[in-house]
Amino acid sequence: MNIVLGDNRYGKAETRLLRVARLDDRHEIRDLSVSITLAGDFEAAHVRGDNTNVLPTDTQKNTVFAFAKEAPVGEIEEFALRLAWHFVRTCDPVREARVEVEEHPWAHVHVRGAPHPHSFVRTSAERRLTTVTCDGEGATAVSGLADLVMLRSAGSEFRGFARDRYTTLEETGDRILATAINARWRFSGLNVQWAESFAEARQALLEAFSLQQRMTPRRLLRSTRNTRMRSKEMTRLPWIAFSSMTSHS
Numbered sequence: 001m002n003i004v005l006g007d008n009r010y011g012k013a014e015t016r017l018l019r020v021a022r023l024d025d026r027h028e029i030r031d032l033s034v035s036i037t038l039a040g041d042f043e044a045a046h047v048r049g050d051n052t053n054v055l056p057t058d059t060q061k062n063t064v065f066a067f068a069k070e071a072p073v074g075e076i077e078e079f080a081l082r083l084a085w086h087f088v089r090t091c092d093p094v095r096e097a098r099v100e101v102e103e104h105p106w107a108h109v110h111v112r113g114a115p116h117p118h119s120f121v122r123t124s125a126e127r128r129l130t131t132v133t134c135d136g137e138g139a140t141a142v143s144g145l146a147d148l149v150m151l152r153s154a155g156s157e158f159r160g161f162a163r164d165r166y167t168t169l170e171e172t173g174d175r176i177l178a179t180a181i182n183a184r185w186r187f188s189g190l191n192v193q194w195a196e197s198f199a200e201a202r203q204a205l206l207e208a209f210s211l212q213q214r215m216t217p218r219r220l221l222r223s224t225r226n227t228r229m230r231s232k233e234m235t236r237l238p239w240i241a242f243s244s245m246t247s248h249s
Contacts, residue, residue, distance in 0.1 A: 005046055005047060008046060009039040010057070011036040012057035012058075012064075013035045014033050014034075015060075017030070017033070017034055017064055018030070018031050019032070019073050021072075027117060027118040030068075031103065031104040032079070032103050033104070034080075036064075036083065036097065037098040038087060038096070039097075040053070040094040040096065054093075055093075055094070064083065067079070067082060067086070075195055076101040076103050076130045077143060080099040081134070084098070084099045084134035085097075085134055088134050088136040089136070096133065096136075098131065098132070098133045098134075099131070100129070100130070100131045101129070102128070102146070103129075104127055105124060105127075106122055107120065107121060126147050129184070139190060140186070141186075142187075143197070143201075144182070144185060145198075146182045148182075148183070148205060150206070151176065151178040152209070153176055156175050157172060157173045179209075181205060183201070183205060
């Protein structure tokens with residue numbers, strides 16, 4: 001029996017990075033989870049156990065820490081692009097690098113009406129995301145968010161659904177609706193105002209959820225995909241559309 005090695009990749013998953021900027025009057029923190037996946041000429045490692053072309057995952061982890069120390073992290077898309085380009089440009093066997101970054105939000109604790117300079121609280125379970133893929137000739141970025149939890153206390157309906165002998169649910173024209181949204185959107189280029197584009201996309205989700213009449217999770221997905229980015233700032237961005245979205249109610 002002939003065994004053929006198919007597409008393969010390896011890397012370091014979920015390197016946790018906490019970057020503390022110690023300013024004169026306060027500290028600021030960035031809490032990231034970084035996953036790196038490399039593809040390329042690694043057949044010898046799989047077939048013969050020859051690790052000559054294998055960049056250790058420990059080195060990949062160290063690179064994340066070093067890049068965060070050597071320069072400001074910036075927007076997560078910028079940080080992911082720096083890492084991805086580094087691996088394809090400096091490691092000859094690497095044909096493609098994919099870097100995924102999740103950012104966890106923190107805010108200063110308010111003590112006696114003022115933000116404490118170095119005490120923080122996690123603000124929510126929502127996370128900002130990006131996935132950057134670089135093949136040495138170009139790069140793509142897909143950004144998004146996870147676990148954006150929203151609730152409507154009215155204006156949601158569920159009726160006209162299929163029934164069988166096990167169905168006991170009553171139809172309703174007004175109910176409470178709570179859902180968690182995971183969304184991704186793809187950019188057609190990299191000359192992007194990353195922070196502004198994220199804020200605009202997130203606001204589009206909030207508006208679609210709030211303004212849609214007779215809201216259901218399925219209608220939320222459709223109406224959000226059709227939401228236009230209306231601000232003047234967004235018209236300058238190489239924006240396409242949401243590439244995928246899931247809703248869990």
